[in-house]
Amino acid sequence: MSYTSIAFAGFVLLTLFAYYIVPKRFGYMVLLVFSYAFYVITCNKYVVYIILSTISTYFAALKISDIADEQKEYLKLNKETLTREDKKAYKASMKSKQRVILVACLLLNFGILGFLKYANFCIANVNLLKLTLFKSTNFFSLYNLVLPLGISFYTFQSMGYVIDMYYGNYKAERNFAKVALYVSFFPQIVQGPISRFSDLSKTLFDGHDFSEKNIAYGLYQIMWGVFKKVVIADRLASYVSGAVNAYESTRGTYLLLAIFFYSMQIYGDFSGGIDITIGVARLFGVELTANFERPFFSKSVAEYWRRWHITLGTWFKDYIFYPLTVSKTIMNLGKWVRKHVNEAIGKRVPIYLAMFMVWFTTGLWHGAEWRYIIWGLLNFVILTISTEAEPLYEKINEKLGWNGTVLQKCFQIFRTFWIMSFLRVFDLSSNGVRQALVIIKRSLTDWCIPQLSVIEELGMDVYELRVAVCAILFLFCFSMAQRKGSIRDRLMAMKLPVRWALTTVFAIVIVVFGSYGIGYDSRAFIYLQF
Amino acid sequence: MRQRIIKNIILIILVAVIALLLDHIFAPKYLDENQDGRITREFYNEKTQLDVIGLGSSTMYNAMTPVYLWGEYGFTGYVRSNASQTMWQSYYLLVDALRTGHKPSLVALDVSFMKYGEEFVEEPSNRKSIESMRDPLAKWQAVQASKYEEEQPLSYFFPVLRYHSRWKELTGDDVKYAFEQPDVTYNGFLMEFKIPEEQTIFPRESSEDAAFPEKSKDYLDRIIKLCREKNIDLLLMKTPTYQNSWYYEYDELMEGIAEENGLTYINFDSLAEAMGIDVRTDYIDDGEHFNVVGAEKFCKVFGQYIKDNYDLPDHRTDGEISSVWNGKLDAYNAAKADGMGEYKEAIENMD
Structure with a gap:
């Protein structure tokens, strides 16, 4: 059930109806029932x-939290009698118990995710290795x-909850239905955002009264998301796939256009989907964390990653980067390097090692293929170079004398946008790394004066191109306007008829210029054989 | 608060009006080409009670000419047929006709499409047959029976969802004819003047495996029951064609069904010679679809058969009906006279 389908709209309407007619205290139960209905309708058996994940998450978090409570209680009761060492030993033993539960839960959940997502990737690589090294064709099948739908998202979200429990960030939720809803809340199950329990629980479990404001805000955000998805992303998709599929015979200029369009497409698709998610949640009074913050206005790759898929970035930062940086092994390694190699390098080792792991796993998270891993590692390389070359940049900027100028900002934005766009070619190239490299090479070297007829051959006629350009410009202007504050707040402050008029015009634009449905081909309607 | 609610309601109505306007502007008008797309919608322009309703596929809308039948025999009729119209679409079009106020004495059902079952689904024919239906329930059921996976049922009720991509080809005519369009069919009959430049006729064949799909049989059964319930005579028939794929065994199967239900089945193929049909000059193709000359030859016999076997009134003495239908006849004759030049030229240029 696609988020832009009429079936989904009907499902949301039905859920809304049920949500607002039951007493508020049962609101979360309604959401749970409909979330599971959505899941069953979408991916059946x-x-x-997700049930297994929910049960393991619930009990692991509860047990870890109970151990923390038990420890607190014990230390309080025996405050006078225990020595410092006793307390330390006791705490260590309790932490160890918690760790056993945490590790078991992580192994189970990441094990399921890992097996389902990466087993075939591993087998294929082992087979390739056997063929290369031993010329053996006795392959593992x-x-x-x-x-399963959304497994990467709900696994990360639920494991984040258990890890938070291990670090004692908050107490476990004792109501099983609430934990189940946190894991399965239907608007965010497909593509996130990966919400933290502490954030989501503020609005997810307490029922809400029907509010015109929530409905209006939700609808505006949904409309904006649908616009980005069906008017921009889905429109650009045909050209992008046309150019990329014919990458060996397509001139560089057209590939460059495809790379640009793909950036717009993926942004429209992903952030549009997230807007729909956030908007749908808002209809129920539930507030989800923002996942994008105008990322194409970033002035560096590091900033870009703070503004693109924000919840995944913070997940990796909080649950992989920080724990790794302060882990005993990596700290000791850093110390060793400082002592035996170089002070400056020693300081960097823990950070770069952790960063390497983060980007390796980020690549792997995006897909079980080498091109994703390479994409992740290239991000790591660029971020490392950016950090190390910072003093050099400073010198160059000083020489140019443009520090803080609009020109410098524009250059930085342009540079970041194209770096990320070229990296994204690895994501775009379904035939693998070689295809990505050829596309990048051709797009940088094989330039020509673009012809509309070629663009049409690659999947986008002149009408579609005009709409695409207008839609991208509108997106740009909208993003510029967002810098001055929420568009929705401004819209809500307008008089009712003006608001309705603007909304209606926008809806007409989506309905008419959206790239959806079968597509009318008058030739198909010409009388055929009967 | 009350004022705000009223304001919101007014605005919702305005938005609905805009949505309706969009639906009408974007829907194809079928005025110049694909005119069979107009047959379902023009049905509702018919204000007189109909004596005969013809159902079937394209062979029927090229064969049954109600206005000619009026001129010759004095009964009123309409052809509710579309290209590739399946049996279930014929059934729901009949339901729709009855629910929208018609009570025909006779339904003439062309069974050419009995041989096509669920596997035969074409979006264009679904659209042409169903999209303009007026009775919402019959329409919904017709959509459910006909649609294939990619089709969105709601778009049959809000056509802009289906035709939005026509924004590239909208013309002034789409606005001009958004709500009112001139009739281009003659009570569902599509007047053709062409003859094929070349023609290949395949001899009719036999097939031991000939059988009708369950879905077609089911909907034929429903049509039979509905006609029985409403006390409407039902004629099962097939227009004269030279289709090799209408196996001899299909006739046997149809005769069996007719006998079982106390009905008549006539394959007018057997009367083609008596009608004086010339396959070379009376069809627009390889012997499947009549041009107007062939259609009139067919209707001469078809109308006589109806007159002889069913108790239909001759309305030509009824002043009110006559004034309407004679007007139709004049328009029909004028159009025919206009087009016959093309036909004669084609005959002259024939090898």
């Missing part, structure tokens, strides 16, 4: 995986695996 694979619901078993691949599994017939299906990836």
Whole structure:
């Protein structure tokens, strides 16, 4: 059930109706029932995986939290009698118990995710290795695996909750239904955002009264998301795939246009989907964390990653980067390097090692293919170079004398946008790394004066191109306007008829210029054989 | 608060009006080409009670000419047929006709499409047959019976969702004819003047495996029951064609169904010679679809058969009906006279 389908709209309407007619205290139960209904409708028997994740998350978090409570209680009761060493030993033993539960839970959940998502990738690589090293064609056979809907998202979200419990960030939720809803809340199950329990629980579990404001805000955000998805992303998709599929015979200029369009497409698709998610949640009075903050206005790659897929970035930062940086092994390694190699390098080792792990796993998270891993590692390389070359940049900027000028900002934005766009070619190239390299090479070297007829051949006629350009310009202007504050707040402050008029015009634009449905081809309507 | 609610309601109505306007502007008008797309919608322009309703596929809308039948025999009729119209679409079009106020004495059902079952689904024909239906329930059921996976049922009720991509080709005519369009069919009959430049006729064949799909049989059964319930005579028929794929065994199967239900089945193929049909000059193709000359030859016999076997009134003495239908006849004759030049030229240029 696609988020832009009429079936989904009907499902949301039905859920809304049920949500607002039951007493507020049962609101979360309604959301739970409909979330599971959504999951079952969408992926049938694979619901078993999310149930398993929910049960393990609930009990692991509860147990870890109980151990923390028990420890607190014990230390309080024996405050006078225990020595410092006793307390330390006791705490260590309790932490160890918690760690056993945490590790078991992580192994189970990441094990399921890892097996379903990466087993065939590993087998394929082992087979390749056997062929390359031993000329053996006695291959291991691949599994017939299906990836359940949203497993990467709900696994990360639920494991974040258990890890938070281990660090004692907050107490476990004792109501099983609430934990189940946190894991399965239907608007965010497909593509996130990866919400923290502490954030989501503020509005997810307490019922809400029907509010015109929530409905209006939700609808505006949904409309904006649908615009980005169906008017921009889905429109650009045909040209992008046309150019990329014919990458070996397509001139560089057209590939460059495809790279640009793909950036717009992926942004429209992903951030549009997230807008729909956030908007739908808002209809129920539930506030989700923002996942994008005008990322194409970033002035550096590091800033870009703070503004693109924000919740995934913070997840990796909080649950992989920081724990790794302060882990004993990596700290000791850093110390060793400082002592035996170089002070400056020693300081950097823990950070760069952790960063390497973060980007390796980020790449892997995006897909079980080498091109994703390479994409992740290239991000790591660029971020490392950016950090190390910072003093050099400073010198160059000083020489140019443009520090803080609009020109410098524009240059930085332009540079960041194209770096990220070229990196994204790895994501775009379904035939693998070689295809990505050829596309990048051609797009930088094989330039020509673009012809509309070629663009049309690659999948976008002149009308579609005009709409695409207008829509991208509108997106740009809208993003500029967002810098001065929320568009929705400004819209809500307008008089009712003006608001309705603007909304209606926008809806007409989506309905008419959206790239959806079968598509009318008058030739198909010409009388055929009967 | 009350004022705000009233304001919101007014604005919702305004938005609905705009949505309706969009639906009408974007929907194809079928005025110049694909005119079979107009047959379903023009049905509702018919204000007189109909004596005969013809159902079937394209062979029927090229064969049954109600205005000619009026001129010759004095009964009123309409052809509710579309290209590739399946049996279930014929059933729901009949339901729709009855629910929108018609009570025909006779339904003439062309069974050419009995041989096509669920596997035969074409979006264009679904659209042409169903999209303009007026009775919402019959329409919804027709959509459910006909649609294939990619089709969005709601778009049959809000056509802009289906035709939005026509923004590239909208013309002034789409606005001009958004709500009112001139009739281009003659009570569902599509007047053709062409003859094929070349023609290949395949001899009719036999097939031991000939069988009708369950879905077609089911909907034929529903049509039979509905006609029985409403006390409407039902004629099962097939227009004269030279289709090799209408196996001899299909006739046997149809005769069996007719006998079982106390009905008549006529394959007018057997009367083609008596009608004086010339396959070379009376069809627009390889012997499947009549031009107007062939259609009139067919209707001469078809109308006589109806007159002889069913108790239909001759309305030509009824002043009110006559004034309307004679007007239709004049328009029909004028159009025919206009087009016959093309036909004669084609005959002259024939090899």
